Amino acid sequence: MIVEMSRVIVLGPKRRLGEVTDAIQRLGLMHVDRVEAEEVPQLRPVEPGSEEERYQRRLEALLARTTGLLNLLPRTGPAPIPDLSDRTLDELEALLEPVEREARELVRQRLEAEEELELIRSYEGAVRVLSPLLAALQGSRHLETYGFVLRGKPQAAVAALHQELRRITGGRVEVVAHQIDEKTTGVVVAFHRRDAEAVRAFLQRAGITELRLPAQFTDRPAAEAVQEMARRREELPRVLADCQQRLEALSRRTRATLQAVEARLRDELAKLQVLPSFAQSRYTFIVHGWVPTRDVPRLRGALRQRFGDEVVVYDTPVDPHDEHEVARVPVALDNPAPVRPFQLLLSIFRPPRYGTWDPSPLLAVTFPLFVGLVIGDVGYGLLFFLLGWWMRNRARRGQALEVGLLNLRLAPETLASLSWIVRVVAFWVVVFGALYAEVFGNLPELLFHVHPVFDRVRTHRDLYFQLIVLVGMVMIYGGLLGHLWMAATHRHLRGVFESLVLLLTLTWVVLLLGGLSGLLPAAVVPVSWSFLWAALAVFAVGLAFRAANPMWFLESATAFGHVLSHARLMAFGLAAAALASAANELGPTMAETFGLGGWVGVVVASLLSAFAQLLFFVFTIVGHVIQPARLHWVEFFTKVKYHEETGEPYRPFQRTGR
Numbered sequence: 327m328i329v330e331m332s333r334v335i336v337l338g339p340k341r342r343l344g345e346v347t348d349a350i351q352r353l354g355l356m357h358v359d360r361v362e363a364e365e366v367p368q369l370r371p372v373e374p375g376s377e378e379e380r381y382q383r384r385l386e387a388l389l390a391r392t393t394g395l396l397n398l399l400p401r402t403g404p405a406p407i408p409d410l411s412d413r414t415l416d417e418l419e420a421l422l423e424p425v426e427r428e429a430r431e432l433v434r435q436r437l438e439a440e441e442e443l444e445l446i447r448s449y450e451g452a453v454r455v456l457s458p459l460l461a462a463l464q465g466s467r468h469l470e471t472y473g474f475v476l477r478g479k480p481q482a483a484v485a486a487l488h489q490e491l492r493r494i495t496g497g498r499v500e501v502v503a504h505q506i507d508e509k510t511t512g513v514v515v516a517f518h519r520r521d522a523e524a525v526r527a528f529l530q531r532a533g534i535t536e537l538r539l540p541a542q543f544t545d546r547p548a549a550e551a552v553q554e555m556a557r558r559r560e561e562l563p564r565v566l567a568d569c570q571q572r573l574e575a576l577s578r579r580t581r582a583t584l585q586a587v588e589a590r591l592r593d594e595l596a597k598l599q600v601l602p603s604f605a606q607s608r609y610t611f612i613v614h615g616w617v618p619t620r621d622v623p624r625l626r627g628a629l630r631q632r633f634g635d636e637v638v639v640y641d642t643p644v645d646p647h648d649e650h651e652v653a654r655v656p657v658a659l660d661n662p663a664p665v666r667p668f669q670l671l672l673s674i675f676r677p678p679r680y681g682t683w684d685p686s687p688l689l690a691v692t693f694p695l696f697v698g699l700v701i702g703d704v705g706y707g708l709l710f711f712l713l714g715w716w717m718r719n720r721a722r723r724g725q726a727l728e729v730g731l732l733n734l735r736l737a738p739e740t741l742a743s744l745s746w747i748v749r750v751v752a753f754w755v756v757v758f759g760a761l762y763a764e765v766f767g768n769l770p771e772l773l774f775h776v777h778p779v780f781d782r783v784r785t786h787r788d789l790y791f792q793l794i795v796l797v798g799m800v801m802i803y804g805g806l807l808g809h810l811w812m813a814a815t816h817r818h819l820r821g822v823f824e825s826l827v828l829l830l831t832l833t834w835v836v837l838l839l840g841g842l843s844g845l846l847p848a849a850v851v852p853v854s855w856s857f858l859w860a861a862l863a864v865f866a867v868g869l870a871f872r873a874a875n876p877m878w879f880l881e882s883a884t885a886f887g888h889v890l891s892h893a894r895l896m897a898f899g900l901a902a903a904a905l906a907s908a909a910n911e912l913g914p915t916m917a918e919t920f921g922l923g924g925w926v927g928v929v930v931a932s933l934l935s936a937f938a939q940l941l942f943f944v945f946t947i948v949g950h951v952i953q954p955a956r957l958h959w960v961e962f963f964t965k966v967k968y969h970e971e972t973g974e975p976y977r978p979f980q981r982t983g984r
Contacts, residue, residue, distance in 0.1 A: 327660060327684050328658070328680060328681075328683070329619075329659070330618065330619040330643075331618060331644055331656065332618075332619045332641045332642065332644065333641065334615055334617045334622060334641045335639075335640045336613040336629065337610060337611070338633065340608070340609055340610055342611075342637065343606070343611045346613070347604075347613075348597070349632055350625075351593060351979055354980025355624065355625050355978055355980075356615040356617050356979055357617070357978050358604075358613065358614070358979045359603065359614055359616060360603045361603075361604075382595070385415070385591055385595050385598070386595065389588065389592065389595065392584055395429060396585065396588060399577035399580075401577070401581075401726075405582040407582050410586045411590060418590065428576055429576060432569050432576070435565070435569050439562050439565045440566065442562060443558075443559065443562040443563070446558055446559050447559070469516055469517065469519070470519055470522050471515065471517075472525065472529060473512065473514045473515075473536065474515075474529070475512055476511045476513060476534075477509060484503045484511070487501060487515075488501040491528070494521070494528055495518065498518045499521070501514070501515050515529070588982070600979055616655055616976070617641070644681075646680075646681040646816065655680040655681075655973065655974075656973065656974045657679070657973040657974065657975060659677065659684050661684070661686050661687065664746075666686075666743070667742075667744070668686050670740065671686075671747075671955060676973065679971040679972055682812055682968075685963070685968065690750075692958065693954055694750045694753070694754045695754055696895060697754060697755065697954050698753075698754025699758055699794070699895060699899065700898050700950050700954060701899070701946055702755060702761065702764055702902070702903070703759040703902065703903075703906060704764065705759070706755055706946060707753070707754075707755030707759050710748055710751055710755055714746070714747075717742075718742065718745040722738075723738075725738060726741065751951070761778070761780050762781070762782055762903070763781075764778070766909070767903065767905075767907040767939075768906070783904070787900075790896055791896050794892055794893055794896045797895070798891065798892025798957075799836070801957070802885055802889050802962070805961075805963075805965025805966045806828050806832070806885070806965050807829070809824075809825045809965060809967055810822060812966070820873040823864060823865070823871070827874075827878045827882070828881060828882050830857045830860045831878070831879055832886055833854070835882060836889070837854035838855075841854065861882075865878070885965065888964075891957065892961070895953065898949065898950050898953050902942075905942040906939065906942060909938035909941075909942055910935055912934055912938045913932060913934035913936075914927075916931070917930045917934070
């Protein structure tokens with residue numbers, strides 16, 4: 327549900343401004359908002375070159391250094407973060423410097439080792455192949471060489487180069503090519519010194535770079551250079567591992583302190599950034615914002631205990647019918663523990679507008695139900711539960727989950743919410759799986775001849791479709807009725823007329839098409855027209871009040887389409903059952919194709935089927951879970967005008983890490 331908010335104004339003497347700001351930040355209850363009144367003096371902006379501006383720049387510089395160090399050091403397990411709220415900037419900088427110095431040196435060593443290893447891997451093969459040819463002519467007084475590497479197997483390119491070089495030099499050239507590996511070919515061009523300028527100019531124009539040894543190997547003979555490269559290639563991985571271990575040890579020792587420094591610097595910057603929202607005169611200040619109504623006594627008590635009568639807290643409840651005020655009220659959601667994780671499904675959107683409604687309880691019921699209706703497999707449900715349990719244990723250990731393929735990182739708090747959603751979904755997948763008698767597809771039927779109570783694939787396919795369409799009607803009608811209720815509650819006349827027209831017209835379409843198609847008794851067809859006339863009458867009244875739009879009738883057709891859109895649940899449900907059953911048939915078919923019999927055939931068939939089931943389970947997570955979510959986000963939310971009536975998230979002014 328949406329937390330009830332109160333407008334709060336804090337007044338006090340200007341000499342107490344810094345202390346009051348610190349106290350409000352420590353409490354972390356107040357969403358600070360700018361005072362909107364022309365007669366109230368505002369804080370002047372920070373002037374360039376002033377002491378405040380220099381202080382802010384120093385904070386930003388220290389924060390950048392701290393954040394850079396945290397990004398540089400490897401992540402380690404959670405550790406208690408010390409309280410550095412009483413440290414000065416000089417003391418914080420003194421904490422940073424030794425860590426920064428040690429980390430910089432270790433990173434320098436690591437980068438140098440990585441660069442040298444990469445150079446050796448790039449050059450070693452070419453040098454090993456080309457060095458005998460280059461060394462053979464190195465002491466010649468009349469001949470020069472030019473070695474380079476070409477990618478792939480460029481025989482045609484080498485032949486063309488040879489032909490052109492013979493033309494340039496009058497035949498005084500030789501080109502030798504050797505395959506280094508599957509992807510590279512080494513080439514050496516030998517030519518007379520008098521042709522050096524022409525040959526080198528041609529090769530450079532052709533974009534061919536001469537192979538040169540890294541600086542640390544240039545003063546060695548080719549054979550020694552190859553040996554040294556081999557030695558360093560074996561040694562450098564140990565150097566890299568040592569650097570990484572030392573960085574991890576440094577991170578374990580200092581990461582908690584660095585996080586505390588970062589939090590302190592962010593808090594100080596947050597104070598500077600929030601000051602322009604305060605109204606100030608020469609002697610007083612005013613802080614304006616929003617606080618959950620239940621927390622106002624706590625805020626008032628804490629400020630009175632610290633400042634006595636010097637600071638006054640004034641609060642007023644929000645008028646839900648004042649459009650201008652409601653638009654500014656931040657929104658916080660607070661639901662019972664079983665529902666709270668489902669707020670994660672709303673986090674990709676802005677929160678609902680203050681004074682409307684929170685769909686999280688509905689999502690907590692219908693979303694897992696829809697997923698179970700689609701997947702409906704006991705085996706997949708157990709896999710879902712194991713996945714959710716693994717995520718739960720990882721979150722409890724304070725470990726984040728990183729998915730490199732999607733460049734996604736889930737913090738432990740987010741992972742805990744997701745784990746609960748997965749486990750609730752698993753419950754309904756198992757329930758519907760028992761109803762459908764599906765365990766990794768049709769295994770119960772294949773192995774034990776178990777027949778389902780509800781056979782959605784064959785016997786009860788039409789009933790399955792009707793049930794899903796009925797679910798769609800309940801969702802769409804529920805959305806329209808919800809919007810009607812909210813419009814009436816907030817006295818939005820246009821919203822009331824819109825909801826009534828959509829409800830009546832949608833009912834006309836459903837009854838008319840249902841009667842004509844035979845899904846409903848034919849007697850409902852004449853009755854359906856009365857709903858159309860009623861919709862036209864409501865529309866006419868709306869026109870009289872200048873609160874009507876003819877596009878509503880087209881939106882009714884869209885609403886009917888959204889009802890039918892729920893049929894995708896049936897399509898995905900049948901696809902899930904078909905894929906799981908196909909996986910069971912894949913293994914035996916492949917074993918039979920390759921002529922595998924006996925226990926070998928059974929083992930191979932089982933492994934192939936298990937692999938296919940695992941693959942289809944991944945497809946199920948991606949596709950068959952997204953579709954039920956989409957039906958809520960698009961079909962249902964558009965009916966309650968969720969996306970059109972959003973608010974600002976509640977962001978209390980608080981210390982970092984709360």
